[in-house]
Amino acid sequence: MFIPHMIPYASPTYFIILFIALAPLVLSLLFRGKRINWYQSLITLFFLYISFGGSDYRQGLALIGYVIFQSVLVWSYQRYRKKTNQAGVFYGAVFLSIVPLIFVKVTPFMNGQNSILGFLGISYLTFKSVQIIMEMRDGMIKEYSPLNYIKFLLFFPTISSGPIDRYRRFEKDLNEPPMKEKYVDLLGSAVHDIFLGFLYKFIIGYYFGQVLLPIVDRHALQHGGLSWSLVGYMYVYSMYLFFDFAGYSLFAVGTSKLMGYETPPNFNKPFLSWNIKEFWNRWHMTLSFWFRDYIYMRLMFTLIKKKTFKSRIVASNVGYFALFLLMGVWHGLTWYYIVYGIYHATLICLTDAWLRFKKKHKQQLPSNKFTKAFAIFLTFNAVCLSFLIFSGFLDKLWFHNIFFMK
Known part of the structure; x- marks a missing residue:
């Protein structure tokens, strides 16, 4: 029977196939407390085929080539590191791992x-590859299995858009399936995540993205420039972006739990954050934590160790701008992604300055539920403005005003 190409978690047919395919794995974990490894490998190949095969076979070939390249690179670095730990080789391995991206x-x-x-x-697989090279360099990964590494890269529930797992955590779940009692709890949590994902992505996200967004898009273009329609677009797009992506992440986490893996969550009520730093601890958490651990912290260590700046505050601010510029460029080489990164770096630097001021004048400044609610309100609007920039709609509006407005 011909199986068409399917985007993960995008259609009812995909979920029907997914639940049927996972049933033997779920039953084995539930009643035997064991994972059927050969069957997991089989369904992994099957879901990779329907996601990257068929009419999208070129993506499938690119994926195969990519996994081979990264596997050889990581294996070679691990072998070489046993003999020496030269910094040049480490930086060369990291650079080579990001060359395809x-x-x-x-x-x-x-x-x-x-x-x-x-x-x-490809971005999420690259983060995994860079992560394992860095942790090998730090000595955090002492034992390495090439086969487990490939399973880590090709874990199909999260392969297309995350969440970004950590190799050591994944390998622990891979080698130690949950006991039956624990799996019952995981199963209940998985059902909750998947049903909440349906609510987020296919009901709320659909309404904001497919019903409201075209309306506010059209009105904003008709009015041109700054208008209430543009403000409406900002809020509608922000809601759509959250519910669509959070819904997808819930599907990925829920599917992982069905398979006995505790993939970390990606969102934790981000719009209830009381400042922008707290927001990045709640929004796309696995990505923000990855950038924090493998980019920002290492950059800060280097800047402080070499005494590049006399002030730690200056070093921290430089680190924030480098981090968010890199994050913006990762999204794409367009002005609005770069401005998006600069905007968030500026907000975080201002937040740090405010927190220092607040700590210094703690007795003079009020702190109660009303000030916290006001802080949440300000943060929410600041974030929505950043998503308006991120959406690229301002670029579209500018183009429309030039060519279609008199």
Whole structure:
């Protein structure tokens, strides 16, 4: 029977196939407390095929080539590191691991076409590859299994858009399936996540994205420039972005739990954050924590160790701008992604300054439920403005005003 290409978690048919395929694995974990490893490998290949095969076979070929390249690179670095721990080799390995992603990101900017090396989820697989090289360098990963590494890369519930797991945590779940009692709790949590994902993505997200967003888009273009329609677009797009992505993440986490893996969550009520730093501890958490641990903290260690700046505050602010500029460029080489990164770096630096001022004048400043509610309100609006920038709609509005408005 011909199985068409399917985007993960995008259609009822995908979920029907998913639940049927996972049933033997669920029953084995539930009644035997064991995972059927050969069957998990089989359904992994099957779901990779329906996600990257068929009419999208070029993505599938790119994925195969990518996994081979990264596997050889990580294996070679691990072998070499047993003999020596030269910094140049480490930096070279990290650079090589991100080269495919650089090509994928730069190619559309250079010639307007997508790279033949690209496939859905290449960024998240690259984060996994860089992570394991860095943790090998730090001595956090002492034992390494090439087969487990490939399973880590190709874990199909999260391959296309995360959440971004950590190798050591994943390998622990891989080697130690949950006991039957614990799996019962995981199963209940999985059902909750999946049903909440349906509510988020296919009901609330659908309403904001498919019903309201075209309406406010049209009205904003008709009015042009600053208008209440543009404000409406800002809020509607922000709601759509959250519920759509949070819904997808819930599906990925819930599916992982059905398979006996405790993939970390990606969102934790981000719109209830009382400042922008708290927001990044709640929004796309696995991505923000990855950038924090593997980019920001290492950059700060280098700047402080080499005494590049006399002030730790200056070093911290430089680190924030470097971090969010990199995050903006990762999203794409367009002005609005870069401005989005600069905007968030500026907000975090201002937040740090405010927190220092608040600590110094703690006795003079009020702190109660009303001030906290006001802080949440300000943070929510600041975040929504950033999503308006991120959406690219301002670029679309500018183009429309030039060519269609008199």
